[in-house]
Amino acid sequence: MALQNALDHLGAIEYTWENEGWELDLQEDQEDPNATYFPTGELHITNLIDEGILQENYKLAWRFDIMAIEPTLHVAVYIDAHTGSFLKLEDQHLHAVGTATTLYNGDVDFHTAWFGGLVQKYVLKDKSGGHNIHTKEHKNTIFWGGISNIKDADNIWESSQAVHSSPHWAAHVMWDYFETQHNWKGPKNQGEKIRIFSKFSPIVSAPGILDPGNVSYEFIKNKHYLNIGELSSPGGALIPAGALDVVSHEWTHGICSQVAKMAGVNEPGALQESFCDIFGELAEYHHNGNPNWIASVQFQGARSLSFPPAYSSSCNGVNAPHPI
Numbered sequence: 031m032a033l034q035n036a037l038d039h040l041g042a043i044e045y046t047w048e049n050e051g052w053e054l055d056l057q058e059d060q061e062d063p064n065a066t067y068f069p070t071g072e073l074h075i076t077n078l079i080d081e082g083i084l085q086e087n088y089k090l091a092w093r094f095d096i097m098a099i100e101p102t103l104h105v106a107v108y109i110d111a112h113t114g115s116f117l118k119l120e121d122q123h124l125h126a127v128g129t130a131t132t133l134y135n136g137d138v139d140f141h142t143a144w145f146g147g148l149v150q151k152y153v154l155k156d157k158s159g160g161h162n163i164h165t166k167e168h169k170n171t172i173f174w175g176g177i178s179n180i181k182d183a184d185n186i187w188e189s190s191q192a193v194h195s196s197p198h199w200a201a202h203v204m205w206d207y208f209e210t211q212h213n214w215k216g217p218k219n220q221g222e223k224i225r226i227f228s229k230f231s232p233i234v235s236a237p238g239i240l241d242p243g244n245v246s247y248e249f250i251k252n253k254h255y256l257n258i259g260e261l262s263s264p265g266g267a268l269i270p271a272g273a274l275d276v277v278s279h280e281w282t283h284g285i286c287s288q289v290a291k292m293a294g295v296n297e298p299g300a301l302q303e304s305f306c307d308i309f310g311e312l313a314e315y316h317h318n319g320n321p322n323w324i325a326s327v328q329f330q331g332a333r334s335l336s337f338p339p340a341y342s343s344s345c346n347g348v349n350a351p352h353p354i
């Protein structure tokens with residue numbers, strides 16, 4: 031009854047223990063097939079918030095550590111053990127600032143989340159200041175909920191994790207750019223969540239369907255995805271694509287396709303590519319005031335905005351394809 035009272039008080043739509051993906055993630059993390067987010071009550075003697083240190087302000091209470099997915103919640107709920115009434119709530123879902131060594135943009139501060147309770151790890155979730163960005167490693171599935179969070183123990187994300195931390199950080203810069211410069215939050219200005227698949231590789235390529243490539247923006251069931259896989263280096267080897275301008279380019283595809291409703295082919299497609307390149311450089315400008323004005327300089331098919339003939343793939347009158 032005490033737990034039901036706590037859940038009634040929260041009224042969340044989906045709790046972590048109701049989601050198979052979250053449960054599997056926890057069981058893997060704990061190396062225990064019986065691990066569960068289902069809350070177990072602990073008896074506490076707790077004080078009431080904003081009351082003096084007096085005997086009557088202490089209550090015997092059940093404390094439940096509860097995590098919800100929709101809405102995102104991690105709270106401790108205290109229920110009076112004698113009466114079953116709600117006593118107080120403590121937010122456990124802490125926003126954290128970590129550091130990351132990125133692939134192409136040096137060392138940066140970036141935003142993660144710390145999950146207390148059972149899984150004491152930092153994860154690539156950015157809910158800072160209304161941002162809504164979540165990064166997971168693509169594991170050849172389109173079932174987002176079934177994929178584990180990427181975790182770090184100390185919130186110092188080393189270069190070995192740059193393939194994940196770099197697009198996560200880049201999306202934060204792009205969100206911040208559009209919000210501060212254009213008062214625009216998220217791809218559709220609804221503050222909606224961006225999901226990033228790091229280490230993305232396309233799942234299928236059917237006959238007659240163009241290869242979707244390893245880097246793309248995708249809209250699946252009302253959710254925005256940035257798929258950030260690998261691109262060819264000038265020498266031909268595949269290297270991770272998570273540069274700030276590349277991630278920002280894909281983000282801009284979200285706005286072009288979802289808001290401006292531009293098609294991805296022919297003239298609207300070509301215009302999209304140019305807009306995406308421009309905003310990719312503006313994200314660099316927003317980051318450090320020093321853009322190089324070359325879209326995807328680390329990769330084959332770079333485009334120069336300041337001197338287009340520098341690259342054969344730039345728009346220099348030759349009808350060359352743009353690779354991403």
Ligand SMILES: [Zn+2]
Pocket residue numbers: 279283302303306354
């Ligand atoms: Zn593009």
